[in-house]
Structures are given as structure tokens and as C-alpha cells.
Amino acid sequence: MDWLRKKLKLYDDHKVGDELAKQALIENHGVIDGGNTGQLTSLKTMDACYLVPAFSGLFCPYWREDARGVIAGIGEGCTNGDLIAAGYRSSAYQTQEVLQAACETDRGPKRRPPRVISVDGGLTNSCVLMQSLADITGSKIIRPNKSDVMTALGAGVAAAIAVGIDPTDLLSIRQHEGGEQEANTFRPLVCPKTRRMWIRGYKNAVQRSLNWQTDAIAAAADSDDEE
Template sequence: MSKYILGIDQSTQGTKAIIFNEQGKIIARDDLSHKQIINELGWVEHDPLEIKENVVKVVKNVVNKAEIDKDSIIGVGISNQRETALMWDKKTGKPLYNAIVWQCSRGKKICERIESLGLQNEIKEKTGLHLSPYFSAAKLAWLIENVEGIKEKVNKNEVCCGNIDSWLIYNLTDEKIFKTDYSNASRTQLFNINTLSWDDDICKIFGLHTFNLPKVCNSNSIYGYTDFNGFLDKKIPINAVMGDSHAALYGQFCHNKGDIKSTYGTGSSIMMNIGEQPIYSKSGLVTSIAWGINNKVEYVLEGNINYTGAVITWLKDNLQLINNPKETAILAENANPKDKSYLVPAFTGLGAPYWNSEVNAIITGMTRVTGKNEIVRAGLDSIAYQIADIVNLMKSESGLQIKSLKVDGGPTKNNYLMQFQSDILNIKVEVSSVEELSACGVAYMAGIALGLYDLKLLNNTIKYQNYVSKLNENEISELYKGWKNAVKQTLYNVKI
């Protein structure tokens, strides 16, 4: 009987399940979206029960699509949207509130209060993360301070606090196992990346205790066994867990020091593998754990951007300039080349390397002849500029040469965007033929742990379309200078 691996990617917009064969190739995929709960303040939530139910549904659907024997699936890997935090009752297993999504900045005042106490440097030195409502800790603190009864339950050790990975592991295992992996733990702003443990002092700053948090394991551990609520005839091991961006880094085979990738999703994560020793950024990047494999931890430099693919959604749903994301490439290519419009998409503030949650989005540089094409182009360009900010910083702070950028995600299908990304960085951009890199990463890791895959042979499963820069250095410098001026206008509200 052939053997298969199941990869699950629980992301911001939805959940996908993918079946991989013995060669590591995708044979079937199924997706389900879930509701985005957004209020008038722009706060973003997800229903954790809907997410749990959707995971089981997509597994059932993809197995039926693949038309394989359920007994031939030997293991599963799970990747998840990171920093999205929730709490649930240890006795009942029921959520105490909706999951607060990574995009949500409701913890801003909590972070400001902590900064006023002068604690931000201690937090950065221990966790590798700039103090920000972006990460899980401030979200959990908000729940403690604003939802009736939670503080008492937290202090009595009656609550599980975790991210989506822990929630899914808990619900997929009959034993209600409460675990996470190193990559997810490192994104909570509660985990000491030097001691590789939950930090008592940091937890207290945010009103938590280490006993509220999951056990941290190697990314390729066996987290437990699941039959997906009785769907499978026998239980299979959950044999890999990683945050989605880390899983994509692994799936892109960025396993060597200096390898770099960018995932284009709702937001974007740009990651550079920096090896077995952390490098601490002085300019707005964060240091996280790539993964833990067989008790060896590797680190990454990372920059996170709130709005990349979501800019295209904004052009479509809010401005109604396009009917389909595919239209953007044609419109951008037909824009007036002399137009100097820039969009800075700070709809919920700016992430790395600026870390300013107060600013608002702007369009600058428009003239009387600026129209639909030019605004669409500015939207696409803003994605590439934001990623260039991060890549350029990584190069300077790591001291490592960057010869190419591996990319994945839906927006990488946009030829204009990928060419401009290569143009503005002046390096090769390698677009993966496989877009499901997060699911690939955990499926590959699980398959290797189970003895089904050989890492060297897997490297042949993904092909790349390459883009190289067509601009000279003066053109690149002039364009990038315009972007930096637009960002300054956003940050300082002054005319440049």
C-alpha cells in the first residue's frame, strides 16, 4: 500500500489540507475559509470553534478528493497563523473569548504602559522581539484585563493560554494535550530565546504565569495522535508543528545560514536563516527561532509587514478599482511611467522596521492625471518596497550576502509585482512552483521524522521561475528614495 502524509495549514483567511505522496508531491488539496470578525475599531477576531471544525472538515474533504485508503495516511504536520492568541477553560475545553488575530492592535495601550515602566529593553533582550501589540503577550494581557472572570481563572491555573497550534493539538487529541513548538513559542513575546524556556519575569509583566502556557517541544516531535474526531479508522501521529512562516522557510529549503525567503499572504513574513546563534537587530527586525529539530535550535532574523496581499484586497473590496486580483498586473503595466504616486499602506500602523501603530495610510505624490492604473500600481509597488526595507536591513545587520530571494504565496503569481520586487532589490527573485509552502514544510518535516522522505530527494519537488532586475542602480536609487520620503510623511506628518 502506498503511504501518504497530511499537511494542514491553518492561516489567517482559512484552512487548507493537502495530501502528499511518497515523493513529496501534492495529490489533493481542500480549503475552507472562516469568518473575519472585525468591529468599528478595526479589532480582528476569529471564532476558534469554527477553526477547529473547519480543520476536521478539510481533512475529510481532501481524503475524499484524493480517493485514497484512509489507512494509508501515516502522519500529519500542522502549520498555523502565528501570534493569534486565545484562552480556553482547562476543564471544559471551551474558549473564554474569540481568538484575537495577529493583525489586531488592541493591546497597544498595554504596550505603552509597559514601555512607560522602562521594560521594553528587557523584553527585547530576552525574547528577541520589539515590544508590540502584534505579538501574543499583549493580546493575552488584554483578555486578562478586559474579560470578566479571566484574571481569576488565570491565577488559579484554570486556563490554557496559547496560539492556534496549541488550540488545535488540544482539540485533535483525546488526551487534550497542551503543547507548542519552539517556532510558535518564540513569537509569543513570553519565551526566552536564550534559555529556551518561558520567562517568569516576562510572564508577570503581562499578568500571566508559566503554568498557563503549553509545554514547548521540538518542531519534529510527536505531539500526540489523532483520528480527526473519528474520521480515520486508526490514529496517526501529529509529527510536526511550526508557525506558518517558519514552515514556509523549511519548505523552501532555506536550511543554511544566509538563506532568505518571503511569504506573501495577507501580510508578509521575511525570514533569514542565521544559524545556531541569535543575531539581535538594532534597526527594527526581530530575532526568533526558526525551528527545533532533534534538540538543535536554529534562529532567524525576521521582519513582519501587516499589509501586503491585503493591499490587493483593499483595492478590490474597498476602492472597487478591480474585480479580480489578476487585473492588477495589466493595470500597473499600463500606468503612466512618469507618475510618482506612492501608497504607504499603514491601515493598522506600520510593522517592521518602523513599529509604529499610531500612523495611518497615505497616498502621496499624486497629480491631476493620476488615475486608476497609477493607484493600482502604487498599491503593488508598496508591497515590494516594504519587503525591500526588510531585505536591505537583513543584509546590513547580518553581514551576509544575499544573492536571491525565494518567495511564495498567492501574490507571487503577479508578474508585475515579482519583476518589480527583483528590480527594487537588484537581486534574483525565485518564485516557487508550489504555493502551499507552509503545508509543504510541516508535511516534509513529518515525513522525514517518520522515515518516508529523504531531505535531499525532496529538494527536487519544487521548481522555480526566476526574475532578474532590469533597472540600473540610479533608477533603483531614485525610486527607493521616493518610497522613503513617502514613509517619512506617514511617520512624521510633514511635507518632505
């Protein structure tokens, strides 16, 4: 999102960017609202455009160093809001792919994806991202109060476990900081068929991000041969 804001200068303020993305999604997919009251009234099976932020390659589950970022599916009606929405939703699509990879096993049945995901960090302030995460993963998303405190708490718990310290006392901080109260809950608003179509569109965009570095090296080699 920093790339869209600072490099492309599509928006100045995160609240403005979130509102532009929300309006774009309303026009493309129906009403996508944060919190518990959102209802999705109309659907399209493809996003207005897809952003694959493979600026330094693709990581899990692809592990491709030759990938580079692409924006795919742009039509003449594509707006700043559509591009911002694509940026937010790329995080949701990437999360879905990581969860899918984590659920796959070499032996035995696949694990079930989580029904509930608790999130924290700066991007969780975006209701567009939170609702997109719920719709694309099919999981209920819980955004706790004071998510920045929860981020620090999670790092502290991980550090305590790493050195063999019982993190129980640290976890009690949630009660004092109000972290156990649900500030917002975002539930999936789309049917599985629509979800699969959205994901298929993103995967098509991912395929267009591959082989860029390899092709650049090959083109340079051909140029050297011609000289």
C-alpha cells in the same frame, strides 16, 4: 491589495488588476514584463504615486504605532492602474526595507543582501509584483511551480524543526510536486541609481505616514481644553 479591490473597487479580478498595473508602469517607467524576456527601455526616477499601507501602524524596521496609511505623490494624471501598481510595489518596498534591516549589524561589516530570493503565496501570481520585487531589492526572484504547495511545505518544515524532527523527508516533496523547477525567474532590470531614487521616493512617503495617531490624540485634547 484586498483594500484596493474590495474597498476602493479599483478592479474586480486580479488578472485585470495586474494588467492595469503593468500598463501604468509601462507608461511611467518603460517596459516592465514578467519572466526572462523583460527589458526596461525608459525610466523615471519616481513612481506615479506611492502607497504606504500602514493601516495599523508600521512594523519592521520602523515600529511606529502612530503611523497610518497614505497615498503620496498623486498628480492629475494618476490613474487606477497607477494606484494598483503602487499597491503591488508597496510590498516590494517593504520587503527591501526588511532585508536592509536584516543586513545591518551592530558590530562589524554589514551583511550582503541575498542575491536570490525564492517566493511563494497568492501574490506571487502577479508578474508586476515579481518584477518590482526584483528591481527594488536588486535580487533575482524565483517563483517555483505550485507555489501554494511550497507555502504549505515551508510551514511543515518549520513545524518539524520546531519540535526537533528532521525535515529531510518533507523536502523530498519538492521533487514530486515539481517545486524544484523554475516556473519563472525575474531579474533586476534597473541600475542601482534608479533603484535608490525609487526607494527614496517611498521613504519620503513613509515619513508622511507618521504621527497621525499622535496628532489625532493631541487635537482631541485641544478640543477638550477649549470646551
